[in-house]
Amino acid sequence: MASVSTQIKRGSAELAVLTLLAGQPLHGYEIAKRIEEQSRGVLRFDMASLYPMLYRLERKAWVKAEWQTLANGRRRRCYRLTTLGRRQLAPLRKEWRAFFKALQNVTEFQNA
Amino acid sequence: MPDWKKLICEQVGVLRVCPAEFTEELVREWASHLEESFETFLSEGLSFGEAYQRGLQQIRQLAGARSQVRILQEVLMRGFTKQVALPGLVTFALAMAFGGALDFAGIPPRTILFSNGLFLSLPTSLFCVLPLCGAAGAFISRRNGGGPLQRITASLFLPAIMGSLFTVGVIAGWITSRIVPSYGWNWSLVVRAFALWLTGYAILPAIPLVLGSVAEVKLSSMRKPAV
Numbered sequence: 001m002a003s004v005s006t007q008i009k010r011g012s013a014e015l016a017v018l019t020l021l022a023g024q025p026l027h028g029y030e031i032a033k034r035i036e037e038q039s040r041g042v043l044r045f046d047m048a049s050l051y052p053m054l055y056r057l058e059r060k061a062w063v064k065a066e067w068q069t070l071a072n073g074r075r076r077r078c079y080r081l082t083t084l085g086r087r088q089l090a091p092l093r094k095e096w097r098a099f100f101k102a103l104q105n106v107t108e109f110q111n112a
Numbered sequence: 113m114p115d116w117k118k119l120i121c122e123q124v125g126v127l128r129v130c131p132a133e134f135t136e137e138l139v140r141e142w143a144s145h146l147e148e149s150f151e152t153f154l155s156e157g158l159s160f161g162e163a164y165q166r167g168l169q170q171i172r173q174l175a176g177a178r179s180q181v182r183i184l185q186e187v188l189m190r191g192f193t194k195q196v197a198l199p200g201l202v203t204f205a206l207a208m209a210f211g212g213a214l215d216f217a218g219i220p221p222r223t224i225l226f227s228n229g230l231f232l233s234l235p236t237s238l239f240c241v242l243p244l245c246g247a248a249g250a251f252i253s254r255r256n257g258g259g260p261l262q263r264i265t266a267s268l269f270l271p272a273i274m275g276s277l278f279t280v281g282v283i284a285g286w287i288t289s290r291i292v293p294s295y296g297w298n299w300s301l302v303v304r305a306f307a308l309w310l311t312g313y314a315i316l317p318a319i320p321l322v323l324g325s326v327a328e329v330k331l332s333s334m335r336k337p338a339v
Contacts, residue, residue: 028145029144029149033152046170047142047146047171047174048170048174048176048182049179051138051141051174052182052183055183055186055187055190056186058190059190059193075140075144077140077141
């Protein structure tokens with residue numbers, strides 16, 4: 001069952017990142033920070049899990065990365081959602097909603 | 113500010129085996145991440161030493177065996193997809209399109225019949241345009257950052273597919289002959305057919321494709337401005 005757990009983690013992380021990038025392009029640190037803030041510290045990304053995932057999304061052409069110079073003059077590699085990535089987002093969200101609903105049904109049934 | 117780039121290079125072993133075109137980019141990206149998080153730690157009230165240790169901890173996580181494998185896997189695949197597989201597919205599609213166009217124009221392949229009953233149907237006209245397909249694949253690979261080796265490898269996608277198909281066919285036939293007693297597996301004929309078709313449909317097309325990609329590599333190196 002380890003693979004299921006890995007897939008759940010991977011899938012939920014991908015959904016979180018894609019959802020964030022749907023709003024605006026962000027660089028790696030900002031992505032990690034915003035996910036941590038918006039999940040109130042429940043979801044945390046360390047570099048070792050964040051970057052391989054971003055590279056995987058980039059390989060799948062769901063995100064595209066470009067070096068950009070920020071207002072403070074610093075160069076950052078910013079990730080933006082591609083058209084293909086945007087197309088993946090709606091079915092992913094639907095899939096996760098269905099997953100959580102199913103899980104809720106099971107746990108409610110167990111508690112009844 | 114600590115020299116994060118230096119610390120990353122010292123501790124993350126995966127950088128020593130990553131292709132050179134990615135190494136610098138990875139280090140720059142990770143160092144910029146550490147810079148930001150270091151500043152955040154300081155602004156949150158951590159001392160320089162504590163913030164530095166937190167940064168080091170993140171580098172150590174990157175240097176962990178599992179992370180290294182994941183990074184290497186993704187980076188290598190990123191390079192392979194963009195610099196070899198995608199240009200290779202374009203080469204393949206172009207060759208197929210030209211082949212279809214020649215067929216549509218009524219230019220038949222040249223069929224050579226051999227005394228042992230074997231035949232080879234060589235699309236000789238297609239061979240004349242294959243250098244263009246190879247050059248196109250090499251061009252796309254170069255646009256995606258591919259070096260000479262990746263560019264030439266990309267042009268060999270079509271022969272590699274044909275060669276693999278023949279090999280798989282021979283292996284499947286051999287396995288069938290082991291299972292079905294009266295399969296009539298004639299080794300002498302199979303070996304000759306395999307050698308003939310491998311030459312005609314994989315090795316011969318590979319020559320003009322490689323010539324096209326080598327020409328692209330040479331031309332692009334000539335165009336580079338002198339530094």
